[in-house]
Amino acid sequence: MAQAGASGRRGQSIDPHEAKEAVLGYCLKKGALAAGVADLDAINRIAPPGHRPADLMPRVKSVIALGVGGQTQGAWTVPAKAMAYFGSTETRAYTVAYGLSFFIENRFKARSIYCPPDLDNEEGPRVPLQSLKLHAELAGIGARSLAGDILLHPEFGYMYFASVFTELELPPDEPMQTNPCPAPSCVDLFRKQGQTPCMKFCPAQCLSGDIDEHGQQAAMHYEMSKCAELSEQYEALPRILSAAMAAEDAAAREDVLSDVDNSMFWYKMSVGSGGLLAQCFECMRVCPIATRSPLADPIRRAEAREAAANQDGTA
Amino acid sequence: MTFGLSKDQIGVTESQIDTFGELIFQLSHNVQDRRGDPVRRKDFTDYERQRAGFGMSDAEIAERIGLSKAQVTAIRNIVERRKVRTTTYYRLNELGGGKRFRADEFVAPEDRPAPSGKALALRTALQFDPDRTRHYVGQCWWGNDTLGGWLQRHAGERPDHEAVAWDGGTLSYAELEKQVATVAAGLRGLGIGSGDVVAVQLPNTADCLVAYLAIAAAGAVMTTIYMPYRTDEIRPLLAHSGARAFVCPPQLDDFSPPQAVLSLKDDLALLEHVITVGGAVDGCIAFDALKSPDGKRTTAVDPPVAADPFLLLYTSGTTASPKGVPLNYHTMLSNARLGAPEHGFTANDRLLSAAPFGHLFGLYSIHLALAVGATMVLLPAFSPPGLVQTLTALKPTGLFAAPAHIAACLGMGLLDDADLSSLKLAILSGAQVPPDLARAFDGMLPNGSVSQLWGMTELQAGTYTRPGDSLDVVAGSAGRASPGAEIRVVDENNTPLPAGEEGELQVRGVHLFSGYFDNPGANAAAFTDDGWFRTGDLAVVDGQGNMTLTGRSKDIINRGGVKFNPLDIERLLDQHPRVAQSAIVPVPDDVLGERACVFVVPGEGDPVTLEELCAYLLENGIAKTKLPERLEFIDAMPLTATRKIIKGRLKPSR
Ligand code: SF4
Numbered sequence: 007m008a009q010a011g012a013s014g015r016r017g018q019s020i021d022p023h024e025a026k027e028a029v030l031g032y033c034l035k036k037g038a039l040a041a042g043v044a045d046l047d048a049i050n051r052i053a054p055p056g057h058r059p060a061d062l063m064p065r066v067k068s069v070i071a072l073g074v075g076g077q078t079q080g081a082w083t084v085p086a087k088a089m090a091y092f093g094s095t096e097t098r099a100y101t102v103a104y105g106l107s108f109f110i111e112n113r114f115k116a117r118s119i120y121c122p123p124d125l126d127n128e129e130g131p132r133v134p135l136q137s138l139k140l141h142a143e144l145a146g147i148g149a150r151s152l153a154g155d156i157l158l159h160p161e162f163g164y165m166y167f168a169s170v171f172t173e174l175e176l177p178p179d180e181p182m183q184t185n186p187c188p189a190p191s192c193v194d195l196f197r198k199q200g201q202t203p204c205m206k207f208c209p210a211q212c213l214s215g216d217i218d219e220h221g222q223q224a225a226m227h228y229e230m231s232k233c234a235e236l237s238e239q240y241e242a243l244p245r246i247l248s249a250a251m252a253a254e255d256a257a258a259r260e261d262v263l264s265d266v267d268n269s270m271f272w273y274k275m276s277v278g279s280g281g282l283l284a285q286c287f288e289c290m291r292v293c294p295i296a297t298r299s300p301l302a303d304p305i306r307r308a309e310a311r312e313a314a315a316n317q318d319g320t321a
Numbered sequence: 322m323t324f325g326l327s328k329d330q331i332g333v334t335e336s337q338i339d340t341f342g343e344l345i346f347q348l349s350h351n352v353q354d355r356r357g358d359p360v361r362r363k364d365f366t367d368y369e370r371q372r373a374g375f376g377m378s379d380a381e382i383a384e385r386i387g388l389s390k391a392q393v394t395a396i397r398n399i400v401e402r403r404k405v406r407t408t409t410y411y412r413l414n415e416l417g418g419g420k421r422f423r424a425d426e427f428v429a430p431e432d433r434p435a436p437s438g439k440a441l442a443l444r445t446a447l448q449f450d451p452d453r454t455r456h457y458v459g460q461c462w463w464g465n466d467t468l469g470g471w472l473q474r475h476a477g478e479r480p481d482h483e484a485v486a487w488d489g490g491t492l493s494y495a496e497l498e499k500q501v502a503t504v505a506a507g508l509r510g511l512g513i514g515s516g517d518v519v520a521v522q523l524p525n526t527a528d529c530l531v532a533y534l535a536i537a538a539a540g541a542v543m544t545t546i547y548m549p550y551r552t553d554e555i556r557p558l559l560a561h562s563g564a565r566a567f568v569c570p571p572q573l574d575d576f577s578p579p580q581a582v583l584s585l586k587d588d589l590a591l592l593e594h595v596i597t598v599g600g601a602v603d604g605c606i607a608f609d610a611l612k613s614p615d616g617k618r619t620t621a622v623d624p625p626v627a628a629d630p631f632l633l634l635y636t637s638g639t640t641a642s643p644k645g646v647p648l649n650y651h652t653m654l655s656n657a658r659l660g661a662p663e664h665g666f667t668a669n670d671r672l673l674s675a676a677p678f679g680h681l682f683g684l685y686s687i688h689l690a691l692a693v694g695a696t697m698v699l700l701p702a703f704s705p706p707g708l709v710q711t712l713t714a715l716k717p718t719g720l721f722a723a724p725a726h727i728a729a730c731l732g733m734g735l736l737d738d739a740d741l742s743s744l745k746l747a748i749l750s751g752a753q754v755p756p757d758l759a760r761a762f763d764g765m766l767p768n769g770s771v772s773q774l775w776g777m778t779e780l781q782a783g784t785y786t787r788p789g790d791s792l793d794v795v796a797g798s799a800g801r802a803s804p805g806a807e808i809r810v811v812d813e814n815n816t817p818l819p820a821g822e823e824g825e826l827q828v829r830g831v832h833l834f835s836g837y838f839d840n841p842g843a844n845a846a847a848f849t850d851d852g853w854f855r856t857g858d859l860a861v862v863d864g865q866g867n868m869t870l871t872g873r874s875k876d877i878i879n880r881g882g883v884k885f886n887p888l889d890i891e892r893l894l895d896q897h898p899r900v901a902q903s904a905i906v907p908v909p910d911d912v913l914g915e916r917a918c919v920f921v922v923p924g925e926g927d928p929v930t931l932e933e934l935c936a937y938l939l940e941n942g943i944a945k946t947k948l949p950e951r952l953e954f955i956d957a958m959p960l961t962a963t964r965k966i967i968k969g970r971l972k973p974s975r
């Protein structure tokens with residue numbers, strides 16, 4: 007049933023709940039593990055001016071967040087340097103979001119955009135145009151962890167997120183009732199050693215925090231610059247060039263530009279390698295939620311799907 | 322440029338960067354702090370309180386601190402780029418696939434210590450002929466053998482196998498490896514790193530062995546100080562080697578090595594630590610403290626590799642120009658690895674060295690044992706009864722001794738009734754072996770035989786007889802070249818001589834050092850143009866390749882295996898008021914091989930006595946083992962045209 011005020015551009019009435027069901031159904035069908043609608047008012051109260059949905063899309067009415075699976079189970083077994091090349095699977099999330107924006111325009115005739123995941127070129131390398139994390143958290147498909155606020159889901163573990171803004175009005179979801187992080191085993195380790203696994207094994211040692219007497223997050227401290235320095239080699243480029251220019255003579259300059267490290271850097275640049283940008287993923291590799299949540303592992307997800315299909319067949 | 326504006330246009334100054342840079346960095350997304358879970362709870366009041374902690378946009382920061390947004394962006398960008406390091410990415414390479422990052426063990430690339438100048442100089446001294454290097458590697462003679470690698474292999478494969486046995490205790494390979502790793506970590510904690518020299522003056526104890534292997538595991542280099550050495554002999558060695566630490570017992574008879582060396586610290590700029598084994602001394606580090614595990618086993622940042630130096634041994638030089646022999650694993654351990662099967666040693670053997678570990682011959686027994694994973698049987702300090710007791714009680718299968726050791730036991734009749742049944746092989750070396758002694762001792766071994774070995778500090782085991790050689794060969798020669806090595810005898814024109822002719826012995830091969838440390842004069846004289854080492858010894862090689870030493874072209878005194886150049890002593894004696902000129906020459910001796918005889922041209926006053934000269938030398942820090950044991954007076958020294966003493970003409974009267 008159509009609801010007053012909920013209409014597409016062509017004036018036909020649309021039931022927001024049905025529309026939401028269709029929208030979220032589309033996401034799941036196209037490979038998202040979870041999807042939800044974030045509360046726009048809440049986003050506006052948290053995101054700073056310039057980073058609110060309306061700053062990007064003036065007549066936005068709904069923000070849809072979706073998450074796709076993080077890593078294959080095999081990915082957790084490979085060396086970090088290999089992960090740095092193929093670890094990121096966020097493009098799958100963007101593909102679903104991109105498709106969803108077309109789907110909404112086709113189906114509901116409501117203007118939609120796929121929210122760009124990029125950094126805000128006016129704010130530098132740490133600040134996104136829009137916080138996909140905020141959208142996903144308010145849409146109830148992830149909660150901030152002690153690992154630098156990476157969102158975790160109790161069933162799907164660690165996901166990549168994408169957002170779609172639309173002029174279609176959809177009823178918002180609520181954030182998750184409880185935060186799965188820290189997992190009980192992390193609380194145990196923290197009590198013994200003062201660090202959770204993600205803190206302990208982070209190679210940049212950029213994570214720290216505290217857990218309260220109920221085993222809930224009390225404090226999270228994250229030095230993003232250290233994590234980025236480890237993961238995002240592009241920031242080193244100007245340093246390399248200025249070191250070369252400052253070199254004393256031709257031999258020293260050649261040393262800077264063509265030493266083993268920098269030769270590898272030029273290689274990565276020339277092939278557009280993901281190794282220039284990717285994270286090390288150590289915090290997630292050791293995170294029990296990221297790797298061992300019931301459906302975090304694609305193999306277990308497939309098994310669960312098959313079991314469900316068999317059960318349906320039996321019934 | 323920031324948003325197309327120059328720094329000047331925006332009005333950003335260095336003082337502004339200094340004033341606001343860190344604050345902007347902290348307020349920005351570079352550093353994030355969150356208390357509780359306000360976003361998920363939609364607790365907007367709490368969120369507002371924590372706003373800055375979540376990381377603010379440049380516009381928010383500008384509003385908060387009273388700068389323009391462009392200024393904030395420019396300053397943030399400058400601070401970020403000043404902070405960014407280019408090397409942290411390399412932490413990634415050490416991670417994953419089962420390896421976890423351990424903050425307590427990780428040392429960032431930029432924080433890894435570089436070898437000191439002295440350590441690099443030592444490394445530079447290791448320059449081998451590239452063609453020969455290719456050949457040795459191609460033959461698999463040189464591989465990646467290190468003492469640490471061997472020890473870890475045995476500890477992994479046979480952790481419970483006895484590695485060390487002495488009167489009063491044993492250590493399994495696992496225990497030895499653990500102690501070595503702990504002490505190595507302790508040494509690294511003291512700042513001892515790759516290529517740093519650590520001097521060791523210790524008897525052949527388990528702690529000496531642990532110290533040696535730990536120094537090696539830390540990537541450092543051991544230099545040995547002979548036990549009888551006193552202050553005046555220790556000082557030039559510590560100075561020339563650039564030792565950063567000195568390891569010693571608290572007391573040696575009436576001499577306190579730690580006190581002596583502490584008193585030298587002001588003169589020795591590089592010496593930082595004195596470590597005492599077996600007791601604490603003020604101002605020193607107790608070896609036991611390094612040995613006690615603190616629960617952590619820090620891995621070496623750069624574990625040593627076979628090309629690295631690990632020994633710097635001093636051979637007969639002079640105070641002004643000591644001859645330091647830097648040795649790497651390639652040479653020494655290939656010599657041991659290839660030698661072990663030649664001697665017939667396996668993991669089931671128990672090797673005892675009567676020779677001190679301060680000598681390369683003593684260390685050779687360790688290298689052989691570690692090459693095969695055998696047991697090292699220890700005799701802390703040689704005495705004839707001590708040796709016989711150790712042979713009887715600890716049942717070694719291999720013995721490394723100087724002929725003087727055996728002669729002393731034979732002389733006291735201690736071997737007549739001793740149970741020598743465990744011995745498979747007794748390797749005699751360190752001085753020329755009297756044929757009768759070799760035969761007599763061989764006859765006393767019911768299940769074994771004697772072998773004769775000739776070695777030098779410059780090359781470890783040069784030639785040796787093999788088990789199965791006839792007694793004539795064993796008694797009359799030092800055997801054939803070790804595997805991967807060649808020997809030749811040449812005339813004064815460097816022309817190789819046919820078998821049976823006497824000439825200078827020259828050596829080349831996998832075991833040969835590449836040159837003396839910081840002594841270009843000695844190096845120029847030591848090698849031929851085609852890379853043969855001039856040993857300075859006279860020898861004959863027979864048709865089967867067995868080498869017999871026939872004399873020496875050098876002036877070294879070899880007193881029971883302790884070789885010394887008498888030049889320093891002669892210089893001291895020449896300062897004695899009742900000595901006009903002195904010269905020390907060896908005289909043959911049945912027990913020690915040689916003893917020192919001093920020829921003196923009398924000075925003022927009454928003729929000096931041997932006792933007076935010895936007391937004078939002791940007062941001046943000369944070791945007892947170097948004291949002359951005979952005195953001859955002579956009116957004038959036989960001199961060359963350039964007024965050098967012709968020592969060959971100084972013949973004792975009886
Ligand atoms: S991605 Fe790596 S550096 Fe960054 S927080 Fe996780 S573990 Fe630390």
Ligand code: SF4
Binds near residue numbers: 289293294295
């Ligand atoms: S390891 Fe995972 S669950 Fe544990 S504290 Fe870190 S992020 Fe939370």
